[in-house]
Amino acid sequence: MPFNPEYRNESEVESKLIVQYLLPQLGYSPDSWYQEVAFGSIRLDFLAFAAQAVPFVLDANSPLSVVMEAKHPDQNLNNHVRRLKRYLTNLNVQYGLLTNGKEIRIFERIKDDIRLVFKCSGKEVNARIEDIKALIGRDNLKAIGTQRPLEVQQPQPNVVNTQKSSNLSSETKRQHSVKTIAVYHNKGGVGKTTIVVNLAAALRKKGKKVLVIDLDSQANTTFATGLIKFDDEEFDNIKDSNVLHVLQSEDSSPIQEVARESQFNNPEIDIIPSHITLMRYEQELNQLADIKIMLSEKLQAVEKEYDVVIFDTPPALGLFSEIALTTADYLIIPSDLKPFANQGLVNVKDFIKRIDRFRKIISKPQIKILGVLPCKISTNSKFVQSTLPKRIEIVSKRYGFNVMGTVIYEREDLAKSTEKTLFIGDLELPDPRSVLDFKPDSTSAHEFELLAIEVSQKTGME
C-alpha cells in the first residue's frame, strides 16, 4: 500500500494515519471504533474495540480496547504520556497508542501504571505494521479475550463520531425522531429509578434533550431529580400539577405546562413529576377510553423539544406500567439477576405480550426490547468472574431475553448521590444529584456513560 507519512496538522494525523491507515490495517472495521469519545472530563480521540466481553465494565480488565491519541506533528509526545496514563488507568483500557505522525508509541497498562511496549518512527510504520498488529491488532486482542467470561452481546459505543456522522446523508440528519424508552421490571427495588435518572443525566451530558416521566406513584424519580424541596406537605407544589393531570384530561395539562426543569443534573432535564395521589386514581383513569394512548398523543405536541423521553414505572403489572410500555418504543429491564427478579421475568414476558397485542390493535409496532440490564451487581471479584457470567447466561437461555452489555454495579457513590442534602438556615432539604455530577470521575459515573453509549447506539440516536 502506498504510504506517505507527511502530516501538516493534528487533523491529518487523525484522518490519514489513524482512520485511513492504522485502524483498517489493524482489523478495526468502522463499526468497532469511535472518534471523540467522552467519559466525564476525559475526551478520547479514538477508542477501538476488539470485542466486548461481558461484564462490560471499566473497572475490570475486560474492555478489549485501544485508545489512540493523535497530536500535532510539532508536539513532543513526552508531554502527553501522563495524560494517556490517566486515560488508561481511569478507564481501565489495556493499550494506548500515542502519535504525532512522526513517531508512534504504544503503551500497555499494568495496574495503575503504563509502560512503553513499542516505538517506531512514522516512516517505519509500514514496515513495522506486523509488530503493531501483534500488540493491538483486533484479532490479537480478541484472542486474549477468549480467556475471559463468555461473550454475550456487543454494546457498541458510539458517542460523538464526527467522522462517521459526516457520512450520513443530510436527509437522515434532518429527520428528528424522539426515542421513547420505558424502564420496567415488576420486581421492586432492582434499580429502575436509579437507571432512569442517571441514564437521563448521561444522555443529557451527551447533548440530548431529555424528558423524564415519572409514572410511579411512589414518586421516587420525582424525589431523585430534586423536585421535592419541601419538608412539610403544606408546601407541596407537586400535588396540583403532575402526571395524573396529564393523563386525566385530553384538553388540559399539556406536557409543556406540567414539565418542570430539574437542576439535579447539569445541564438541566425536564421532568413530569408523579405524586402519591396517583395511586387513588388508577381505577378512575382505567375507565377512560383512550387512557393508554393519551400520553402518546400529548407527547406528539412536544416531539421537536426532546430527543429522548424516559419513563419510570412502578414495580407492578397495572395501568401505569401499561401506559409506559404502550407509549414507549424501547424497553430496558433492570434486574439484579437474582432468583426472584429472574422469576419475575416470566411476568414481564407475558406483560409485554399483552402490551404488544394492544399495540397491534392501535397499529403500533411491537416494543423493542433493549435487554435486561444487570443492576446493583456485587463488585466482589469472585462473583464478577464466576457467578455473574452464569447469571447472565440464565437470563438469555432460560428466559429468552437479551442481556445488555453494560453492567451497573452496586456502588456507594451512586446510592449517596440521591441522599445528598442541603441546609438552608437550620432546614435540611434534599438536594439529590445525578452520579455524573455528584462524582464525575467515579466508576459509577463512567458506567452510566457507557450505558448512554449503548442505548444511543441501539436506538439509533446519533
Ligand SMILES: Nc1ncnc2c1ncn2[C@@H]1O[C@H](COP(=O)(O)OP(=O)(O)OP(=O)(O)O)[C@@H](O)[C@H]1O
Ligand atoms: N447500582 C446501585 N448501587 C448502589 N445502590 C443502588 C444501586 N441501584 C439502586 N440502588 C439503591 O437501591 C434502592 C432501590 O433502587 P431504585 O429505587 O432505583 O429501585 P426501583 O427498582 O426503582 O425500586 P421500586 O421498584 O421501588 O421503584 C435505592 O435506595 C437505590 O439508591
Ligand SMILES: [Mg+2]
Ligand atoms: Mg422506582
